[in-house]
Amino acid sequence: MLELRSCSNLVNSSRRLVPLVTYSGLSAITLPKSRFYSQPSALEVQGTSDSRSDNILDELKQRGLVSQVSQPESFLRTKLNGNDKIKLYCGVDPTAQSLHLGNLVPLMVLLHFYVKGHDIVTVIGGATGKVGDPSGRKTERDVMENDIRQSNVASISQQLQRFFKNGLEYYRNRCALTEDVPSGKYTPRNNFNWWKDIKMLDFLADFGRHIRVQSMLARDSISSRLQTKNGLGFNEFTYQVLQAYDFYHLYKEENVTIQVGGNDQWGNITAGIDLINRIQPIKNKGLPFGITVPLLTTATGEKFGKSAGNAVFIDPSINTAYDVYQFFYNTLDADVPKFLKIFTFLNSSEIKKIVETHIKSPSLRYGQTLLAKEVTDMLYGVGSGSDSEALSNIIFGRYDGTLSAAKLVDLCKKARILQYADREIDLIKLICKLVNCSVSEARRKLSQGSVYLHHSKSKVNENISNLAPFLIDDRVLILRIGKQKCFIIEMR
Ligand SMILES: Nc1ncnc2c1ncn2[C@@H]1O[C@H](COP(=O)(O)OP(=O)(O)OP(=O)(O)O)[C@@H](O)[C@H]1O
Numbered sequence: 001m002l003e004l005r006s007c008s009n010l011v012n013s014s015r016r017l018v019p020l021v022t023y024s025g026l027s028a029i030t031l032p033k034s035r036f037y038s039q040p041s042a043l044e045v046q047g048t049s050d051s052r053s054d055n056i057l058d059e060l061k062q063r064g065l066v067s068q069v070s071q072p073e074s075f076l077r078t079k080l081n082g083n084d085k086i087k088l089y090c091g092v093d094p095t096a097q098s099l100h101l102g103n104l105v106p107l108m109v110l111l112h113f114y115v116k117g118h119d120i121v122t123v124i125g126g127a128t129g130k131v132g133d134p135s136g137r138k139t140e141r142d143v144m145e146n147d148i149r150q151s152n153v154a155s156i157s158q159q160l161q162r163f164f165k166n167g168l169e170y171y172r173n174r175c176a177l178t179e180d181v182p183s184g185k186y187t188p189r190n191n192f193n194w195w196k197d198i199k200m201l202d203f204l205a206d207f208g209r210h211i212r213v214q215s216m217l218a219r220d221s222i223s224s225r226l227q228t229k230n231g232l233g234f235n236e237f238t239y240q241v242l243q244a245y246d247f248y249h250l251y252k253e254e255n256v257t258i259q260v261g262g263n264d265q266w267g268n269i270t271a272g273i274d275l276i277n278r279i280q281p282i283k284n285k286g287l288p289f290g291i292t293v294p295l296l297t298t299a300t301g302e303k304f305g306k307s308a309g310n311a312v313f314i315d316p317s318i319n320t321a322y323d324v325y326q327f328f329y330n331t332l333d334a335d336v337p338k339f340l341k342i343f344t345f346l347n348s349s350e351i352k353k354i355v356e357t358h359i360k361s362p363s364l365r366y367g368q369t370l371l372a373k374e375v376t377d378m379l380y381g382v383g384s385g386s387d388s389e390a391l392s393n394i395i396f397g398r399y400d401g402t403l404s405a406a407k408l409v410d411l412c413k414k415a416r417i418l419q420y421a422d423r424e425i426d427l428i429k430l431i432c433k434l435v436n437c438s439v440s441e442a443r444r445k446l447s448q449g450s451v452y453l454h455h456s457k458s459k460v461n462e463n464i465s466n467l468a469p470f471l472i473d474d475r476v477l478i479l480r481i482g483k484q485k486c487f488i489i490e491m492r
């Protein structure tokens with residue numbers, strides 16, 4: 001069954017089971033009742049460069065993907081304007097089974113560099129995940145069992161790989177006609193691999209004096225927690241040292257010169273820059289830089305992520321392409337231009353045209369449809385966007401009858417919503433089975449006129465023992481109960 005307003009997926013995040021997708025209440029962008037449209041300003045839609053060879057930093061800024069850049073920015077610009085390949089990294093801690101849409105914001109920055117030929121590194125925090133980043137948190141994290149963390153490391157590593165593979169394919173598909181630039185190299189790393197060999201005494205002797213306690217205490221993540229009753233543990237206090245050393249290590253060993261992260265990572269990123277700058281012998285590699293992205297927040301201003309329990313996870317075993325399509329399809333009108341810039345590779349004139357068409361008739365959801373299709377293609381592979389659109393059209397009653405039963409079965413299987421029933425079943429028994437209700441309840445639904453069959457939405461008021469005339473290609477039945485429920489059933 002596809003309960004249009006309910007939430008079904010759960011994930012184990014730090015040993016808590018939290019709901020993943022509630023189409024009705026997941027965030028500000030999914031509440032149809034409070035939808036409104038504010039016309040985007042000219043600035044909002046100008047943005048993204050058409051030529052793609054323009055300064056990448058400006059393009060990222062125009063897309064709303066830059067919050068802070070470490071100084072001196074003019075040096076960073078010179079570096080980016082040169083012909084040399086640049087190597088950048090972004091880290092993720094394995095605090096859940098899956099990446100979520102908030103994590104994708106800094107990863108989109110990496111993807112922009114990657115498709116333009118720069119090298120990128122991702123760090124999964126096999127070591128840092130044991131300690132717990134206090135950034136942006138009001139309270140200490142729950143302890144995570146080793147085996148859960150290791151399993152999270154494995155699944156997030158796969159998701160990262162998939163993100164860059166699908167992202168590159170999506171970019172090439174979208175831009176193949178206009179340019180043919182080879183991508184950079186993608187290197188996945190796990191910081192446990194260098195931390196496991198570091199001895200505490202050696203670390204303190206070699207690096208201790210380069211890490212200044214005043215600066216550590218001044219960082220927001222620490223100072224804000226010191227003002228709370230419980231303060232924070234030494235583990236959380238030292239977290240910034242671990243991330244600082246990661247940057248130093250990658251700078252020294254792999255020539256990584258830019259770290260990217262969400263704005264809550266500013267303190268940790270600058271801790272790394274400070275450490276590298278204090279260690280003289282490697283300065284010949286050029287200055288290290290940091291770029292942060294704005295945090296994607298809900299309408300109430302909460303960071304969209306695991307800690308707030310409102311994350312939309314992108315692991316296909318948790319959310320299907322159709323789930324993610326549906327999430328973006330429910331974007332608030334006012335967020336459409338913003339999300340098109342952040343989460344797609346559409347250029348400024350394409351976005352401008354989409355928005356202009358959209359505002360003529362917002363209720364048609366033209367902007368949301370394109371946004372949902374693009375993002376789904378990027379995350380789940382080219383083609384999954386149109387497949388999800390086709391399925392959404394069926395479920396929301398816009399099906400024109402052109403899809404074969406075989407294609408319908410395939411789409412519904414991928415979306416994990418296909419139901420099965422015996423061909424001999426009568427309608428009342430089928431309703432009881434699908435909505436888990438009594439015979440009298442099923443009869444009531446029929447007599448109230450809330451049951452519809454077939455894509456032509458034929459209303460039925462009484463039991464039907466032979467459902468064959470309503471089947472598509474003598475195989476698939478579409479059954480609706482009221483406005484909220486739609487079932488697609490393969491009759492066997
Ligand atoms: N809502 C968001 N908007 C932009 N960036 C985000 C968002 N959520 C996370 N990030 C960024 O993604 C990267 C990885 O974050 P992390 O793995 O800690 O996820 P998280 O959701 O922030 O986790 P937690 O809530 O447990 O702190 C960091 O750079 C972080 O700043």
Ligand SMILES: N[C@@H](Cc1ccc(O)cc1)C(=O)O
Pocket residue numbers: 090091092093123124125128133191242243246247265268
């Ligand atoms: N501290 C980052 C994850 C991270 C881990 C290691 C790094 O080297 C960089 C970033 C976060 O919690 O979001």
